[in-house]
Amino acid sequence: MTNIKNSINNMIKDKQRYRQFLKDVKQLPTPYADTVTALTKYIWNFAGSGAMMDVLEEVLHIFQESAADQVPVRQIVGEDPVEFAENIMAQYPEEMWLIKYRKQLRQKVQEAEQK
Numbered sequence: 301m302t303n304i305k306n307s308i309n310n311m312i313k314d315k316q317r318y319r320q321f322l323k324d325v326k327q328l329p330t331p332y333a334d335t336v337t338a339l340t341k342y343i344w345n346f347a348g349s350g351a352m353m354d355v356l357e358e359v360l361h362i363f364q365e366s367a368a369d370q371v372p373v374r375q376i377v378g379e380d381p382v383e384f385a386e387n388i389m390a391q392y393p394e395e396m397w398l399i400k401y402r403k404q405l406r407q408k409v410q411e412a413e414q415k
Contacts, residue, residue: 314353317353317357318353318356321353321356321357321360324360324364325337325340325360328363328364328367329367331373332363332366332367332373335363335373335376335377335381336359336360336363338381339359339377339381339384339385339388340356340359342381342382342385343355343356343359343385343388343389346389346396346397346398346399347395347396347397352395354392354395355388355389355391355392355395355396358388358391359388362376363376
């Protein structure tokens with residue numbers, strides 16, 4: 301019963317965090333908000349659990365600081381926004397199914413080589 305209660309509480313907290321995240325994104329200047337929205341959509345494609353808010357909040361924090369310092373969006377994400385997103389996601393391997401499956405594939409090939 302305690303596990304169910306904890307799960308429900310976590311879901312409610314995550315939903316509240318996500319709502320706040322969306323509000324915070326809307327407060328960013330347009331190029332920053334649009335970029336965070338695009339990154340969010342991309343990152344969600346690889347989400348493996350409910351712990352995605354940590355990833356999204358990190359992205360938001362980077363863009364909030366950059367917007368305050370008037371750092372151009374292209375300077376934040378670099379030449380390849382996919383590479384930027386992948387670097388962020390790589391910091392959260394437990395939350396990303398893609399990274400998990402990449403790791404498993406590498407491990408399976410290594411095991412196969414040893415046979």
